[in-house]
Amino acid sequence: MNEELFGRQLTATQLPPTFEPTDPRIVSRPAMTISGRWVRCERCHQQLEKAHVALPAGGYYCLGCLALGRITSRQSLLTIPEPNAFPPQTTTLTWAGSLTRLQQICAQDVQSVFGKRQRHLLWAVTGAGKTEMLFLGLADALKRGDRVAVASPRVDVCIELFPRFQQAFKNTPMVLLHGQ
Ligand SMILES: [Zn+2]
Structure with missing residues (x-):
């Protein structure tokens, strides 16, 4: 409610x-x-x-x-103050794709810094798979019961990414929010 x-x-x-x-x-x-x-x-x-x-x-x-x-x-x-009452999830990542060796290295870096709650810059060209490289780290965060926000300054990017996250984390409730 x-x-x-x-x-x-x-x-x-x-x-x-x-x-x-x-x-x-x-x-x-x-x-x-x-x-x-x-x-x-x-x-x-x-x-x-x-x-x-x-x-x-x-x-x-x-x-x-x-x-x-x-x-x-x-x-x-x-x-309403955020109660942050997110139960840890067991089945998080439902993505069936695979990463290349280099993508895997980047994904493990992301996973590691997420676990330590550190800042990290993942810088790559469009189409390099940055979204997919987040998945391992996000899956870990959801298993811990964390809440995750993926933010972009562009509405079109938010709209484009949302179904991809829904697809990759089918059991995780999520919401798309933007100014329009
Ligand atoms: Zn104001």
């Missing part, structure tokens, strides 16, 4: 149709805080000068995260 709010901040207009308003876990807070001549957006943390973002009808809006939908000081952000 209300899982769409876990770890996210939504305005009233963004709530899913299944939203259950009586849920006692819901935390509501002002979308913007006002201090002196400044307002601060609580969604993107942009600090804005009041004079630049005042609305004719009163209140302020955020310029910094307009792409996520306009947010004003008259709105609230609703969230």
